[in-house]
Amino acid sequence: MAAPRKSEDRSAETRAAVAKAASLAEAREAATAPTQLARGPADPFSGGLRKAVLPLLVLHLMNEGPTYGNQMMERISRSTTGVLSVNPNTMYPLLRQLEARGLIAGEWEHPERRSRRYYSLTKAGVEEYERLRVEVRPFLEQVASSLQQIVEEVYR
Template structure:
């Protein structure tokens, strides 16, 4: 049962992580600052998950990136593109709709 639950939980988290990451890129963030922001909200994400996700989002043109070399350690900053902002707005609406529908469905399951 634990293996099945872990697999299903991983599937459930996969899509929500994309929404969570996009929601935090309204202002430029570098990888570690993004991990911290998410963890402060109770969402843990491994760097081995985050960086491939950021690269995919950049390839989809939902985020843009740029290097900041003004400090001793260069950092790559990511921020929502115009398309990314539009997609985020639509995903938020879809998330709210699906969450409400699922909540109603699960609430009916226990007779509440």
């Protein structure tokens, strides 16, 4: 009866070794994967920072007057010197979400045919813009301070 026990132990050891090897391979692959400047881990505006900043920037641009998606993408890229680039697959879902929440209103430039869709803030959008300005500022200041500390540490 001892033989089946050893076989079971070996099977369990084999499964554990395979699982460990698979996780090591995944870790090596992730560590050596090339990064892109516009997306992924090398993107300084990835994750939470992008989620905090992008809606604020979009509402800010609309607070200045009606605007359309491509114009906002260009202005965001220009104002951040290309550090934050927004593609249509990000911008237009965000605009639809903001419109569904009643924060912005969209209107076609030429309603009889498909053309540019201009967006403007609603009253609720102005209130949300003001709320985000207050809420996001400490976060942005903390990020800026942290980046400045890194620059000073590395380049002093």
